Amino acid sequence: xxxxxxxxxxxxxxxxxxxxxxxxxxxxxxxxxxxxxxxxxxxxxxxxxxxxxxxxxxxxxxxxxxxxxxxxxxxxxxxxxxxxxxxxxxxxxxxxxxxxxxxxxxxxxxxxxxxxxxxxxxxxxxxxxxxxxxxxxxxxxxxxxxxxxxxxxxxxxxxxxxxxxxxxxxxxxxxxxxxxxxxxxxxxxxxxxxxxxxxxxxxxxxxxxxxxxxxxxxxxxxxxxxxxxxxxxxxxxxxxxxxxxxxxxxxxxxxxxxxxxxxxxxxxxxxxxxxxxxxxxxxxxxxxxxxxxxxxxxxxxxxxxxxxxxxxxxxxxxxxxxxxxxxxxxxxxxxxxxxxxxxxxxxx
Amino acid sequence: xxxxxxxxxxxxxxxxxxxxxxxxxxxxxxxxxxxxxxxxxxxxxxxxxxxxxxxxxxxxxxxxxxxxxxxxxxxxxxxxxxxxxxxxxxxxxxxxxxxxxxxxxxxxxxxxxxxxxxxxxxxxxxxxxxxxxxxxxxxxxxxxxxxxxxxxxxxxxxxxxxxxxxxxxxxxxxxxxxxxxxxxxxxxxxxxxxxxxxxxxxxxxxxxxxxxxxxxxxxxxxxxxxxxxxxxxxxxxxxxxxxxxxxxxxxxxxxxxxxxxxxxxxxxxxxxxxxxxxxxxxxxxxxxxxxxxxxxxxxxxxxxxxxxxxxxxxxxxxxxxxxxxxxxxxxxxxxxxxxxxxxxxxxx
DNA sequence: AGCCGCACAGCAAGCGCTTTCTATGTAGAA
DNA sequence: TTCTACATAGAAAGCGCTTGCTGTGCGGCT
Numbered sequence: 001x002x003x004x005x006x007x008x009x010x011x012x013x014x015x016x017x018x019x020x021x022x023x024x025x026x027x028x029x030x031x032x033x034x035x036x037x038x039x040x041x042x043x044x045x046x047x048x049x050x051x052x053x054x055x056x057x058x059x060x061x062x063x064x065x066x067x068x069x070x071x072x073x074x075x076x077x078x079x080x081x082x083x084x085x086x087x088x089x090x091x092x093x094x095x096x097x098x099x100x101x102x103x104x105x106x107x108x109x110x111x112x113x114x115x116x117x118x119x120x121x122x123x124x125x126x127x128x129x130x131x132x133x134x135x136x137x138x139x140x141x142x143x144x145x146x147x148x149x150x151x152x153x154x155x156x157x158x159x160x161x162x163x164x165x166x167x168x169x170x171x172x173x174x175x176x177x178x179x180x181x182x183x184x185x186x187x188x189x190x191x192x193x194x195x196x197x198x199x200x201x202x203x204x205x206x207x208x209x210x211x212x213x214x215x216x217x218x219x220x221x222x223x224x225x226x227x228x229x230x231x232x233x234x235x236x237x238x239x240x241x242x243x244x245x246x247x248x249x250x251x252x253x254x255x256x257x258x259x260x261x262x263x264x265x266x267x268x269x270x271x272x273x274x275x276x277x278x279x280x281x282x283x284x285x286x287x288x289x290x291x292x293x294x295x296x297x298x299x300x301x302x303x304x305x306x307x308x309x310x311x312x313x314x315x316x317x318x319x320x321x322x323x324x325x326x327x328x329x330x331x332x333x334x335x336x337x338x339x340x341x342x343x344x345x346x347x348x
Numbered sequence: 349x350x351x352x353x354x355x356x357x358x359x360x361x362x363x364x365x366x367x368x369x370x371x372x373x374x375x376x377x378x379x380x381x382x383x384x385x386x387x388x389x390x391x392x393x394x395x396x397x398x399x400x401x402x403x404x405x406x407x408x409x410x411x412x413x414x415x416x417x418x419x420x421x422x423x424x425x426x427x428x429x430x431x432x433x434x435x436x437x438x439x440x441x442x443x444x445x446x447x448x449x450x451x452x453x454x455x456x457x458x459x460x461x462x463x464x465x466x467x468x469x470x471x472x473x474x475x476x477x478x479x480x481x482x483x484x485x486x487x488x489x490x491x492x493x494x495x496x497x498x499x500x501x502x503x504x505x506x507x508x509x510x511x512x513x514x515x516x517x518x519x520x521x522x523x524x525x526x527x528x529x530x531x532x533x534x535x536x537x538x539x540x541x542x543x544x545x546x547x548x549x550x551x552x553x554x555x556x557x558x559x560x561x562x563x564x565x566x567x568x569x570x571x572x573x574x575x576x577x578x579x580x581x582x583x584x585x586x587x588x589x590x591x592x593x594x595x596x597x598x599x600x601x602x603x604x605x606x607x608x609x610x611x612x613x614x615x616x617x618x619x620x621x622x623x624x625x626x627x628x629x630x631x632x633x634x635x636x637x638x639x640x641x642x643x644x645x646x647x648x649x650x651x652x653x654x655x656x657x658x659x660x661x662x663x664x665x666x667x668x669x670x671x672x673x674x675x676x677x678x679x680x681x682x683x684x685x686x687x688x689x690x691x692x693x694x695x696x
Numbered sequence: 697a698g699c700c701g702c703a704c705a706g707c708a709a710g711c712g713c714t715t716t717c718t719a720t721g722t723a724g725a726a
Numbered sequence: 727t728t729c730t731a732c733a734t735a736g737a738a739a740g741c742g743c744t745t746g747c748t749g750t751g752c753g754g755c756t
Contacts (some may be wrong), residue, residue, distance in 0.1 A: 048713085070418070365743095
């Protein structure tokens with residue numbers, strides 16, 4: 001049998017109530033008593049029963065973090081930052097909290113199931129990272145879940161995700177549209193007029209917003225876009241590789257390729273190289289996110305830096321109630337254009 | 349007030365016991381009754397109280413995954429694979445489980461604290477990934493914790509981590525020594541005789557084993573190693589960059605640089621390039637792990653592929669009792685040498 | 697026809713903790 | 727000295743669920 005509170009109480013010659021109070025430190029206990037209790041805890045190697053404690057106190061120390069793909073540094077960086085702020089071991093806040101990182105794989109069902117699971121665990125807070133699905137039914141379902149969570153006292157924070165109105169969720173949204181626009185304007189400023197675009201999966205807010213920014217830049221400069229210049233694909237390297245080959249097949253006169261994110265851009269670089277094209281002499285390439293490896297590409301990738309760690313940390317603090325929520329419950333986090341070697345003037 | 353089992357029971361006109369049995373499906377319930385209960389659950393939007401359930405049943409559906417750095421794909425890939433196998437949403441196994449990914453940051457204290465937290469939550473299983481600290485006291489403490497966990501019925505699996513004898517933990521260990529040896533033998537076979545080595549942080553099993561493999565290869569070929577040829581540093585890009593500069597300063601005649609992992613190798617490549625050296629014409633570079641980005645380096649990185657996803661998946665299955673543990677509780681997972689463009693013959 | 701046994705459903709006793717309320721001892725106030 | 731007030735400690739009532747045990751009604755057996 002495992003050691004219970006009662007065992008500790010017996011050993012310390014006090015009541016279970018006192019042991020509980022010593023452990024929680026939320027009630028005056030005489031120093032001598034406390035010491036006796038702590039000694040007993042130590043001797044018996046007692047470990048609190050989490051579920052029992054959560055049940056009785058009607059609170060839990062679990063914090064959920066939903067990510068699309070845990071193997072993708074984009075999410076890993078945010079998740080790590082959130083976790084470092086929620087007062088887990090090593091965090092400054094008292095009260096140790098357990099971060100639960102849930103991998104949705106970007107599918108609507110798993111996202112909902114995980115939200116239910118977290119609701120079931122009576123999580124103290126939930127942070128949702130990354131773009132949302134644009135499916136109407138799914139958005140409604142998620143919104144309903146979020147509302148129930150916030151109503152039950154769970155703090156919900158969206159990090160790098162569009163706001164969810166009327167749910168009580170706090171949103172720290174990335175300015176994907178603005179970043180996309182700035183990036184493409186940089187290329188246009190370099191003289192490019194024929195730009196291919198490798199978009200992410202359809203029905204994702206991130207995909208749509210970045211693409212909209214790109215198109216806004218083209219429109220602002222009176223560049224008419226050829227429908228063949230846009231290809232959709234997954235957010236991974238291979239998709240970028242294939243999309244680039246497709247793009248160059250459709251129109252070999254393109255002088256620049258803008259990718260939906262850095263991973264895709266890396267695939268694009270590989271495809272161009274394998275096609276015997278030089279970067280940026282023959283074709284310029286640009287990404288988005290500025291993940292750590294992007295600076296190591298050869299040439300280094302021109303991209304839009306998203307302050308993932310900062311945003312994640314802020315989301316974590318807001319989730320813990322350690323930082324005030326932005327006014328209106330919505331904050332926009334801007335990206336920063338990083339001009340590097342992969343972009344240059346168009347070949348003449 | 350939130351909806352409870354009793355509310356559902358009242359609405360469905362049955363006893364709470366019956367509702368519980370319908371929800372758990374572990375006891376015969378007439379189809380008509382089941383339907384009535386399910387309907388009530390749906391109408392009331394009932395969500396089981398996890399802590400209460402865990403307390404009463406003395407089991408939990410939490411599975412802990414300890415990683416050193418969640419932002420590092422090395423761990424992200426393993427964690428994702430574990431998670432996909434533990435029967436979370438979308439997994440094949442019935443019974444939804446919540447994966448808890450804990451970021452230890454590679455520090456002993458956080459590792460221990462997280463283990464305690466998981467013990468407190470009465471986790472169903474715990475998977476520890478990555479190398480262990482070599483600190484004697486810490487190892488003893490961890491071993492004691494692991495023993496208590498297994499004794500309490502928690503399944504403990506070590507993934508990419510050396511075995512922990514007498515703890516009841518199952519180990520899937522990476523053959524870091526063998527991989528390191530093979531890699532260096534490849535370079536020796538190419539004709540290199542003056543090889544620099546960028547090791548990871550001291551006091552880590554991974555660091556030591558890879559270095560031992562490297563030295564074994566040198567010894568086997570009668571190459572005497574100059575102490576100046578080894579530099580220790582963190583497992584990140586910057587450390588690799590700086591270590592490489594230091595290495596080339598100490599001995600500019602080195603013809604190859606072996607890094608403790610791919611991330612470090614990328615830093616090494618950058619340092620060499622910035623020093624005006626060509627890869628592999630002037631200096632060959634090799635890494636370890638074969639992370640996804642390694643193939644995108646220019647030139648592509650010669651490295652040792654570790655089957656991270658496969659090992660993680662297997663660890664997950666073993667943790668869930670869905671796959672038998674290896675005989676003796678220990679399995680060695682071998683790496684595979686991937687010869688790519690970053691290694692070539694030494695400059696003459 | 698009488699009996700056994702099976703298929704269900706309900707009762708009620710906890711699971712191990714938190715917390716309210718009450719009891720006690722002691723110090724300071726009157 | 728007597729009363730009030732404070733500082734602690736304990737008793738006990740749950741928190742919401744699971745599950746062993748106890749009914750109950752019915753079909754099939756002899």
